[in-house]
Amino acid sequence: MTNPESPETADIVIVGGGIIGCLTAYYLAQRGLKPTVIEADGIASGASGTSAGWLTPYSHECDAAMLALSPATLRLHAGLAETLPAVTGIDHGYRPGAYLRCAVSDTGVTELREFQAQRASEGVDMEWLSGEETRAMSPWITAEVIAGLRSDNEPTVDSYRLTMSALQAAEMNGARVISGRVIGLLSSSEGAASGVRLEDGSEVHGGAVLLAMGPWSGEAATWLDHPVPVRPQRGQLVYLASPKDGDGPELEVGLNIVEHGGSLIRKRLSDTIVAASREFVGFDTSITTSARDELLLNAARLSDRIQNARISGQTACLRPYSADGRAYVGSVPGWDNAYLATGHSGEGIHYGPVTAAAVAGLIADGASEYDIAPLTPARAGNTTV
Template sequence: MKILICGGGVIGACTAYYLARKGVDVVVVERSGVANAASGKSGGFLALDWCRESPLDALARHSFGLHEQLATDLGRDLNLDWGYRRLETLSVVSSKRRDLTSLAGEARPDWLGADARVHARIGTTQTTAQLDPERFTKAMIAAAIDSGAEVRLGTVEGIELADDGTRATGAIVDGVSMPADAVVIAMGPWSILACRWLPLPGVFGIKGHSIVYRFEPDSAAALFVEVETEEGEVENPEVVPRMDGTTYVCGLSSQALLPVDPATVSSDAGAIEQLKELTASFSPALAQAPVLASQACHRPVTEDDLPLIGAVAAVGGAYVATGHGVWGMLNGPATGQAMANLIVDGSTPHVDLTPFDPGRMPRFDPDRLNLR
């Protein structure tokens, strides 16, 4: 059985890993480089129970456990390390307009500025964790390759169907036919392109900006910050200190158009400067640290904010796994494991995929495609 995975982000990488471990023949086709899009530029923050009261809850809880297991197993067996650790998470408020002294809160990490207060502890080492997303995605690909998978740089330009259109028989990659028994669309927000080839609902990209600083705080805690600017606007940057002596800050979402080529995603004008100013407002120490990367990426979202995970209706051998929004790093392992079980065994014992059935929404009209 040969399975073609379109896209080398975290979802394609995790799917490749779990499929390859089942002994099937796996090829990942990636256009711009493994983890070159959101999967290499995200926060890598993980939470056990922050999807409670959502249909994502079971997927997230299972995936949080798989992250722990992967870090142990692949660390031991293949000596792979992606900076996974459990950590505490704090809610922080920063304002130059309001007096925050009444906020009792928790002790304030000494790298936060005078205007910032810890409002609450919102995650403990039992419930929150982090990893380096690029290293994690690449490690999953390396582990898949160790189990026999192959990665090819190339652009998926279409899906090949049997004459009666009821079965996927492969893909067109850089103009060349690549036959397969099953095809998985895992191209993040670029999965929208697959609406031209398969009856799939829409997937859209929401842009986020981020900065990686060379900064190692004394106390490692992830921060969810509410910054009230002098003009009274509220922004919500997120901060994740990493194991490698760097600290990641993200925020400032935008609806900027997705470019067709993932390699050409760029920051909105002024967004990185604004994110630096926001950082300075709650932590002057962090804002003064050397900048190692300033970047943007698009997280894949769907119209009902739930991912598309499962078989494509009426086209045998066609599958999709995308639309994970702000929780793609968290839910990558459970999604990859479920896809492998679904494709090879026909059922998913760990997670009920019914809420994520791609057939729950109508097909996106390819004539409405609007990419840069």
């Protein structure tokens, strides 16, 4: 909580304690700046804490400008996997591992071939496997699978631990965290962002303001007098408990069925998850039996791991959905020192590091070493969600 009588001050005010806000705080603090993260709920209480944690650029529309940032974000993830646990003692479960996209019909085989050709044209080789060869990778793959495409560069992380670890490392370098809901932006007479106003009447002043509010980012449109076309897309996950002794090995390979979109991903620090529904139901984060049944049905065509598995949990959280499949990252038109970083839809964990490093560069040096020009919030004027 802040004191309404005496405003807090920070070098940079970051609104939102999800992966984008916390990683940006980390990179800014590494540059010697003192950011303050303001979070209305709990740190990583949104999708950043509940995601599947799969580091892939291929779960959404495969926007070309985003894809171009994928190698850089993978390199940054690998670096974070080295540095963060050493600094904070938190293992955030970064694990490289094989991932198999599978087909159960001729239509699926065609789709898989097209996917392979597209990736090859981008310089990414994926290995074609027969049904038998897929089953050699895991005994849990069903006889229904007739072909698979193997990828070895789509690791997984525990996104809750990654977000917490990044923030802890930032705090060790001078970042601060404030609990509270931001309700407006403060500006100087020259049109520069100079801080934020909170619901309790207090203010936090700063030399720059980053809005990293995930699916709630649309609220900032009135503060900025600029559209922020991001809306919530609910995603539900079902958790399967690890097999007991005698029930067979863990499912170590990630699996996806191209015809139906069902996925199974082994979270190394918890149970296997069955991912994920895509629903537009506003800010409703209820779990539903219909989503659970559909997710399990799709996954059962892919893997016998579903048979007799104990369901250990089900969660729902909200993706910050951007209609054109591209995040909004950069300076807000018409403002000095106001920045947006949001709209990563189902790939915010993957693109978190490159987004955060790019924004930190932009704020600290006035330029980013990564090409985020196509992600400019200026294009928002032409987009609707």
